[in-house]
Amino acid sequence: MNGTLGIIGSGTIGSAIARSAVIAGRHVVISNSRGPESLGALIAELGPLARAATPAEAAQAGDLVVAAIPLANYEQLPREPLAGTTVIDTMNYAPAMTGWARPELDTDELTSSELVQRFLSGSSVVKAFHDVNGRLLRELARPAGDPDRTALPITGDDPAAKAKVTKLIDDFGFDTVDVGSLVESWRIGPNTPLYYEAFVGAVPPGLSLPEIYAWLATTPLIPTPAATVAELAATTGRQPAGFQIRPSA
Ligand SMILES: NC(=O)c1ccc[n+]([C@@H]2O[C@H](COP(=O)([O-])OP(=O)(O)OC[C@H]3O[C@@H](n4cnc5c(N)ncnc54)[C@H](OP(=O)(O)O)[C@@H]3O)[C@@H](O)[C@H]2O)c1
DSSP states (O other), X not given: OOOOEEEEOOSHXXXXXXXXXXXXXXXXXXXXXSOGGGGHHHXXXXXXXXXXXXXXXXXXXXXXXXXXSOGGGGGGSOHHHHTTSEEEEOOOOOHHHHSOOOHHHHTTSSOHHHHHHHHTTTSEEEXXXXXXXXXXXXXXXXXXXXXXXXEEEEEESOHHHHHHHHHHHHXXXXXXXXXXXXXXXXXXXXXXXXXXXXXXXXXOTTOOHHXXXXXXXXXXXXXXXXXXXXXHHHHOOOOOSSOOOOXXX
């Protein structure tokens, strides 16, 4: 039996990760801010491997927990229940879209995952799944050894925690590229080639934000092998920390 996955945040990416987890045969304990009673429809869709819980219960459901809430709320993560646990940080810094900004992120003093790791000082934070969406998880998943298998980049400071996340990503149908420690996570963060673009291609110029979302929902996805992901991570230059719609977009 695969390990149980706790998930905090049941929105777009939290529910997408839950879908991949139950397909992979994992038990899922998922939570949100409104309480377990609000999760009936999602649990019905996910089936018998899933149950709804509070964030504190999800934090203690297994030794691997996904944080899939707005980064602005990271200090609301249940810090004590998460102690001793590997926490997958899916959260992205996007002040222009959310209005929430932190000077130490804007000045590159810290990456957003280092900020989360500082708060979750008893946990091992691994950055992963911040650069994918549900469609990508569904459509680019391939069995191990498939020549078209895509690799997803991760960062983290704890090798044992990264090994657990690598196993989860393998179960989901992807290889993994270890890009280094959390201080290096800018290499895979917003505005870099590995933030969606490698997997979907460059956004056509001149689109509004709703048009970009529509394009993202339909454009053919690009299987991206580990060698390409490793090269993109190694060669990217440091970009502004907060997600920006490119001027050409
Ligand atoms: N959207 C994507 O495709 C995508 C992909 C990769 C990474 N991300 C990143 O992942 C994070 C979540 O994005 P999203 O698009 O999934 O957001 P979303 O659809 O708005 O969902 C956010 C979820 O977080 C929950 N939440 C908020 N504060 C919480 C708290 N204090 N405790 C427990 N749950 C809380 C919300 O609960 P309620 O449902 O009760 O409101 C909701 O379920 C963001 O940081 C984003 O940058 C998003």
